[in-house]
Amino acid sequence: MNNPHRMCEEAVERLSGLEGFQLKRVSSWYFTEPVGYREQAWFVNGVAEGSTLLAPLQLLENLQKIESEMGRVRDFKWGPRTVDLDILFYGDEIVELPGLTIPHPELHRRRFVLVPLCELVPELRHPVLGITVKELLTGISEEGQEVRKVEYL
Numbered sequence: 001m002n003n004p005h006r007m008c009e010e011a012v013e014r015l016s017g018l019e020g021f022q023l024k025r026v027s028s029w030y031f032t033e034p035v036g037y038r039e040q041a042w043f044v045n046g047v048a049e050g051s052t053l054l055a056p057l058q059l060l061e062n063l064q065k066i067e068s069e070m071g072r073v074r075d076f077k078w079g080p081r082t083v084d085l086d087i088l089f090y091g092d093e094i095v096e097l098p099g100l101t102i103p104h105p106e107l108h109r110r111r112f113v114l115v116p117l118c119e120l121v122p123e124l125r126h127p128v129l130g131i132t133v134k135e136l137l138t139g140i141s142e143e144g145q146e147v148r149k150v151e152y153l
């Protein structure tokens, strides 16, 4: 919020220290127009790739622990937050559990996800929709979803 880019860097640092998780690559950071509740500052978004021995729910628990350690307060859905860590894909697995859906159910509608994701894995195929990340990105409108690469810092 004050320094969203710094929060993202810190989240990545904490992710790289997670036991049972090996961080491989991180995308560029992007300033992104707020989607959903629009009367708020632009977000900073990025995507990370790793390999893990953690089961999906264990991974989610660890991400939520990082969020709360970083002082996340849940004010209201889609409002400002210090940090938000979502699981986008888990290999090519489809997970539908109470409280956890993978692939993330909104990812294909969100340019703020697809643009950084496309930097890392353009050819990754969405296991439910059956098309690649690059194809998903080409298919959605830019209307109200501006995304600008962070070029400095």
Ligand SMILES: Nc1ncnc2c1ncn2[C@@H]1O[C@H](COP(=O)(O)OP(=O)(O)OP(=O)(O)O)[C@@H](O)[C@H]1O
Pocket: 060, 074, 076, 077, 078, 079, 084, 085, 086, 087, 088, 099, 100, 101, 102, 103, 104, 105, 106
């Ligand atoms: N793939 C996923 N990654 C992270 N959380 C998920 C996923 N699928 C379901 N959830 C659930 O979503 C719940 C709400 O998450 P959160 O409060 O971060 O939502 P949000 O950030 O407002 O919206 P969004 O999830 O659309 O980005 C979490 O408690 C978690 O149980």
Ligand SMILES: Nc1nc2c(c(=O)[nH]1)N=C(CO)CN2
Pocket: 032, 033, 034, 035, 036, 037, 042, 043, 045, 078, 079, 084, 112
């Ligand atoms: N640009 C942008 N908009 C959002 C974001 C986000 O990460 N970036 N997250 C949301 C809920 O998780 C809602 N809207």
